[in-house]
Amino acid sequence: MKDQAKHIIKIDNLSIGYSSKKKTITIASNLNIQLQTGNMVCLLGKNGIGKSTLLRTLTKVQPTLKGEIFINNANLNSLSNNELAKTLSLVLTERLPDSSLTVFELVALGRQPFTNWIGYLTSEDLQIIYTAFEKTNTKHLMNSKCYELSDGQLQRVLIARALAQNTPIIVLDEPTAHLDIHHTINTFSLLKNLASEFNKTIIISTHETNLALQLADELWLMSPSKFISGKTDELIEKNALDLLFDSKLISFNKTLKQFTISNS
Numbered sequence: 209m210k211d212q213a214k215h216i217i218k219i220d221n222l223s224i225g226y227s228s229k230k231k232t233i234t235i236a237s238n239l240n241i242q243l244q245t246g247n248m249v250c251l252l253g254k255n256g257i258g259k260s261t262l263l264r265t266l267t268k269v270q271p272t273l274k275g276e277i278f279i280n281n282a283n284l285n286s287l288s289n290n291e292l293a294k295t296l297s298l299v300l301t302e303r304l305p306d307s308s309l310t311v312f313e314l315v316a317l318g319r320q321p322f323t324n325w326i327g328y329l330t331s332e333d334l335q336i337i338y339t340a341f342e343k344t345n346t347k348h349l350m351n352s353k354c355y356e357l358s359d360g361q362l363q364r365v366l367i368a369r370a371l372a373q374n375t376p377i378i379v380l381d382e383p384t385a386h387l388d389i390h391h392t393i394n395t396f397s398l399l400k401n402l403a404s405e406f407n408k409t410i411i412i413s414t415h416e417t418n419l420a421l422q423l424a425d426e427l428w429l430m431s432p433s434k435f436i437s438g439k440t441d442e443l444i445e446k447n448a449l450d451l452l453f454d455s456k457l458i459s460f461n462k463t464l465k466q467f468t469i470s471n472s
């Protein structure tokens with residue numbers, strides 16, 4: 209019990225996938241994870257392996273096929289929507305349905321779990337919202353309509369909304385997919401800082417493998433044969449990265465801690 213109390217996220221024997229009346233498609237099974245607070249985790253794996261499926265399951269956007277997920281010792285299924293919204297925020301890459309919300313209004317929605325029924329923002333709420341704009345360099349976009357934003361601008365604004373939600377866990381599905389190298393590094397540094405300075409638990413699915421290897425405290429590696437989680441350095445030492453891509457084109461260079469083009 210004492211050991212369990214330390215884990216902000218605990219996943220037991222989880223199977224993830226899609227179920228309809230006709231059939232069940234299992235994407236991955238036997239997932240076991242124990243994660244302590246204040247870590248930045250990068251979820252890595254090739255296209256279509258199941259990263260988004262795992263993040264959607266972890267955030268209760270879709271149901272588990274089997275197994276259990278605990279957040280702060282509470283079963284995910286027992287948490288109300290409001291409790292969940294105060295515990296974790298989710299940043300997805302999909303474009304929003306056309307809406308005439310301003311960027312300010314969108315980011316302010318992050319405060320919704322904490323405001324009263326008319327959504328009145330206190331000065332503390334406003335302070336948190338402005339800090340979120342500052343941290344993501346999006347203050348200048350505040351009065352724009354969301355539909356006017358580029359994909360990269362929208363991505364940063366959605367991260368600002370998650371910061372405004374101010375939850376202990378932030379889950380991001382490919383948060384830098386549309387960002388240039390400057391904003392990609394800026395975003396990763398910001399997320400790393402939230403974990404190390406503010407003790408947040410940050411879970412990011414990404415194809416920025418080399419950046420993840422430099423910055424992540426822990427890695428979750430999805431491969432067709434196995435799911436492995438652990439401290440980045442320990443996984444590098446164990447050659448676990450070799451599992452990631454069954455490709456002759458690239459290989460993992462342990463000394464450089466990077467994937468490089470194979471010499472053939």
Ligand SMILES: Nc1ncnc2c1ncn2[C@@H]1O[C@H](COP(=O)(O)OP(=O)(O)OP(=O)(O)O)[C@@H](O)[C@H]1O
Nearest residue numbers: 226233235253254255256257258259260261262413
């Ligand atoms: N609604 C759905 N119903 C059935 N299968 C689905 C559904 N959504 C996704 N899949 C399948 O689940 C598998 C995992 O998809 P997922 O989007 O989780 O992968 P991913 O690792 O996030 O991929 P990428 O890196 O390309 O974004 C894929 O084979 C995909 O076709």
